[in-house]
Amino acid sequence: MTKILYSKPLYEEKLKNLKKYSTANSKLAILRLEKNFGNSAYLKGLTSTANKVDLEVVVIDTTPENAYSDLQKLNEDDSVTGILIFRPIPDGVDEDELDRLISPEKDVDCMNPINKAKLYSGDTSGFIPLAPKASIELLDYYGIDVESKNCLIINHSNVVGKPLAMLLLNRFATVEIAHIKTKNLREHSLRADIIFTAVGESEFLDSSYFSEDAIVIDIAITRNEDGRFTGDLNSADIQDKIKAYSPVPNGVGGLTNLLLIESVIK
Numbered sequence: 073m074t075k076i077l078y079s080k081p082l083y084e085e086k087l088k089n090l091k092k093y094s095t096a097n098s099k100l101a102i103l104r105l106e107k108n109f110g111n112s113a114y115l116k117g118l119t120s121t122a123n124k125v126d127l128e129v130v131v132i133d134t135t136p137e138n139a140y141s142d143l144q145k146l147n148e149d150d151s152v153t154g155i156l157i158f159r160p161i162p163d164g165v166d167e168d169e170l171d172r173l174i175s176p177e178k179d180v181d182c183m184n185p186i187n188k189a190k191l192y193s194g195d196t197s198g199f200i201p202l203a204p205k206a207s208i209e210l211l212d213y214y215g216i217d218v219e220s221k222n223c224l225i226i227n228h229s230n231v232v233g234k235p236l237a238m239l240l241l242n243r244f245a246t247v248e249i250a251h252i253k254t255k256n257l258r259e260h261s262l263r264a265d266i267i268f269t270a271v272g273e274s275e276f277l278d279s280s281y282f283s284e285d286a287i288v289i290d291i292a293i294t295r296n297e298d299g300r301f302t303g304d305l306n307s308a309d310i311q312d313k314i315k316a317y318s319p320v321p322n323g324v325g326g327l328t329n330l331l332l333i334e335s336v337i338k
């Protein structure tokens with residue numbers, strides 16, 4: 073039997089705890105340069121969670137020309153306590169410049185170089201990128217230890233792959249990162265104990281990619297041809313053929329939005 077790693081029980085537990093905090097002096101601001109499926113799903117999830125704890129959320133739609141000044145305004149606005157810039161960031165915007173500009177104290181997704189440096193040097197006491205953090209917390213909740221495991225990450229972005237690799241290294245996992253130029257992905261995934269994937273290609277990972285003891289953490293969210301939300305994993309095909317997986321929806325994404333709200337409040 074393949075186990076499904078739902079985030080719901082952990083979500084509920086953490087939500088209950090969050091309700092003890094006052095949200096009166098907290099506000100999350102989201103800087104959005106474009107609308108796409110991924111950030112719409114995120115916005116829906118985080119809005120729903122924010123409503124449950126009465127946290128104020130504002131979305132600032134901006135343009136490549138105004139992004140820097142709009143971000144500066146959010147930095148200077150004392151009522152704003154957390155800032156998230158939706159990724160991916162479109163062409164014509166200097167992503168590194170935005171990252172340098174975001175106030176390190178409000179940088180809930182850990183994109184400012186000061187916060188990244190802390191994380192990359194092994195100090196996890198500050199902000200941690202939220203999707204990688206959710207992936208690790210989900211494994212912790214289900215008692216899955218990554219130490220000495222062969223972990224494959226299929227994503228090399230600044231938001232998912234690279235920070236996730238750091239978190240796994242901190243826990244003495246053996247880490248491999250696959251990306252767009254990787255040859256023979258299957259050869260890598262067949263050797264892996266735990267596979268973290270965030271490609272965004274609906275259900276492309278079938279059972280031929282995995283050993284029977286594989287655990288798959290699906291960090292992608294897309295929509296397939298019939299309009300269903302899916303991740304990278306073909307969950308019908310892998311039934312009874314791998315050990316465990318996190319579903320989409322109700323897996324990593326559901327927890328990511330809660331960790332975002334938690335990060336703003338705490």
Ligand SMILES: Nc1nc(=O)c2c([nH]1)NC[C@@H]1CN(c3ccc(C(=O)N[C@@H](CCC(=O)O)C(=O)O)cc3)C=[N+]21
Nearest residue numbers: 110111113114116117157158159321322325326328329
């Ligand atoms: N700077 C940045 N950091 C990100 O982490 C980031 C981003 N930009 N841009 C967009 C993608 C996508 N993403 C999601 C997070 C949560 C859900 C989520 O809450 N999903 C729920 C609910 C979905 C629903 O009900 O519509 C679920 O899967 O159960 C979805 C998608 C984070 N991303």
